[in-house]
Amino acid sequence: MIDIKNLYVNVEGKEILKGINLSVKKGEVHAIMGPNGSGKSTLANVLAGKENYEVKGGEVVYEGMNLLELSPEDRARAGIFLAFQYPIEIPGVSNTNLLKTAVNEIRKYRGLEELDAIEFLTMIKKKMGIVEMNQSLLNRSVNEGFSGGEKKRNEIFQMAVLEPKLAILDETDSGLDIDALRVVAGGVNKLKSPDNAVILVTHYQRLLDYIVPDFVHVLYKGRIVKSGTKELALELEERGYDWVKDECPVGV
C-alpha cells in the first residue's frame, strides 16, 4: 500500500531522516519504535504532509500515487489518517461539525454522495461504541477541555468514522492509563481489516501487547537500524535501546 524509498527529510535545516526504507502492505500492522529524537514523529508528520518538513531525497508511493506531491487534505481524502500525538483544541468547532465536513469531503473525493444530517448522525452513533465514546462529547468543541485520555480516544473515534486505508498512530499510548489504553487499543483492533494498514509509532512495548504488530522496526538517529517481528519489541523492552545503538556500525 505504501512504499517509502530512501527518504531524506530535513526540519529547520537539520537532517532528521536519513534514508528511510519501509514497505507496508494491506492488512499489516507495522510498529516503529525508537528512542527520543530518533525521528519517529518526523516520519509520521512528513507522511501526513505537515509544512516545514523538507524532503531532501527519496520518494513515497502510496497506492500508486506520488504521495509527496499531494496536499495534506488530498492525502487525507485518499485515505491517510494521522492520530496526533498532541491533538489540538479547536474552540467553536464542534466534533460533529468537524466530522461531518471531513466525511463529506472524503466522500466527494471518492465520487460518493454526501451524507445528510440524519444519515450522518445514524452512522456516527454506530461508531461511538467502538471507543466507548460519550455522546455528550460530540457536541463539544474539538478537544476543548478534553482530558488526555479523551483526546486520544477522540482521535480513534475520528479514525472509526473516517475509515482510512492507512492509519498512522503517533504515540497514541503516551499519557494514557491502563484502562484508557485498553479502550483505545481495542478500538484500533476493531478497525483493523485485511484492506487497511496501520503504522504504530511508539516508545514503549506496552501498546504492542494490545495491538499486535506484524513487523517491528527500530528507528535510531533517522534510520531504520533493525527490523523484526513482535519478538523484537519484547527484546527492546528487556534490553533497552542502547543495545541496538551498540549494534549499529560507526557513523550511522
Next chain:
Amino acid sequence: MSNTELTEIEQFTNQEYKYGFVTDIEADEIPKGLSEDIIRQISLKKEEPEFMLEWRLKAYRHWLTMQEPDWAKLNIAPVDYQDIIYYSAPKKAKKLNSINEVDPELRSTFEKLGISLDEQKRLSNVAVDAVFDSVSVATSFKEKLSGLGIIFCSFSEAVKEHPDLIRKYMGSVVPYTDNFYAALNSAVFSDGSFCYIPKGVRCPMELSTYFRINASSTGQFERTLIVAEEGAYVSYLEGCTAPMRDENQLHAAVVEIVSHKNANVKYSTVQNWYPGDKEGKGGIYNFVTKRGICKGENAKISWTQVETGSAITWKYPSVILLGDNSVGEFHSVAVTNNYQQADTGTKMIHIGKNTHSTIVSKGISAGKSNNSYRGLVRVSKNAEGARNFSQCDSLLLGDKCGAHTFPYIEVNNPTAQVEHEATTSKIGEDQIFYLNQRGISTEDAVNLIVNGYCKEVFKELPMEFAVEAQKLLSVSLEGSVG
C-alpha cells in the same frame, strides 16, 4: 511559523471583489464642493418643504464651527470636503408605482448585486427599498404594508408626505450638534429609509434596504429613521455593496431609532463596502452615527451587524435606555483584513430603572489591519437595578495585525451589575493542519473556525442575512491565516 518564506496559507490570493463594477447610467450631479448654495440646490432638487431646508442650513452652519474628531485609533488621510459631489441621482429616475417601471439598466445593476427585485417579490416576503446613489427607486410592497398602517418609504418621500412625523422625530436621537459627521450628514443627507410602525402592529415581513455608491467622488450621506409606536415590532435589514474605486469615498450616515413602550426594533446590517485593495488604496471611509432610544417602558432595540468592508470604519451603534425595564442589545462581528482599520463598538446608556444591556463583540483581524473595540457602558445616578453583560473577543489571523479594546465603564449607581469579559485568540497553523489532515482544505478550515467563533452573533441575524454573512466572511478572509 516560518517568516522568511511565504507559507502555503499566505499564498492564497484574494478573490476578486465580486461587486467591483460600475453601472453606466448618466448621473444627474451637482458640481463638487460644499456651500449654502449647494445645499439649497440639493433641497430644491428634492423638492423639499421649507422646514427641511432650514434644518439643513442650521446644521451646515453648525458644522462649520466643528472640527474633525481625532481621538479614534485611526490613521486617516485628510478628507477634502470640497472635493466631493454631494448629490447624484440617476437621470432616468422618476416616481414609480411598480417594479416594472424600474429603469432596465438599474434593474440589471440590482440583479448583479443579487437582489433582483423580481426575485425578491417572488421568493421571499421582503419589501425592498433600493437606494441607488442618492435617490430611492422602486419601493415595493407598499400596498401590503400600508394596509396595516405601516409606512416604509424613502426618506425623501417621507419628508414630503409625512412632514409631521419627520419634524417630530428627525434629530431627536442624533441632533445635528452631536458630532462632526452627524452635522455634515444633517446638512447634506441624500436619502435613506423611513419606517413607521403604528401602535400595536407587528410588521409581518423583514424590511430591507440596499445601498450602492456609484458615481466617482460621491459621498453617501443617507439618513434613516425608524419609529415604533407602543407595542410595535419591526425587523429591519440593511446591506451595502460598493464598486471598485481609486479615490476614497466618504460614507457618513445617520440612523435614528425610536422605540416606544413595549415596542421592539431589530436592526441588522451586513456590510460589504469595498475595503481598499491589498495595498490599502481606495476603499470606503465609513463614519456612521447610529443610535436608538428606548423611550418607553419595556422598549427594546437590538443592533446586529457583520462588518467586513470599508477602508476605515468609525461606528458605534448605541442605545439610550430611558424607559424602565428597557433592553438594549449589540451583537457584532467586525472583520478587518489587509490595511483596513476599524474603531467600532457601542454605547449603552442606562437611565431608567431595571434596564438591561448585552454586548457581544467579535473582532477578527487579519493581514496588516487594526481592529479596535471601543465601548461605553454608562449607568446614571438614578438608574436603579441596571444590568450589563459585555463580551469582547478578538481573533487574530497572522502576526501582522492588531486588535485593541477600549472598554469604558462609568457606573454612578450602587445597585448596578456590570460584567465584562474579554478574550484574545489566534488560529494556529497546527489547528489548520489538524483540519487538513481530516480532509478539509485550508480555506474551509478557516471558515469552520471563524464561523464557530461568530456563531453567537450570526444566530441573531435574520435567516436571509445569516447565509450572506457567512459567505461574506469567507471572501473577506481569504489569504489571511498565519
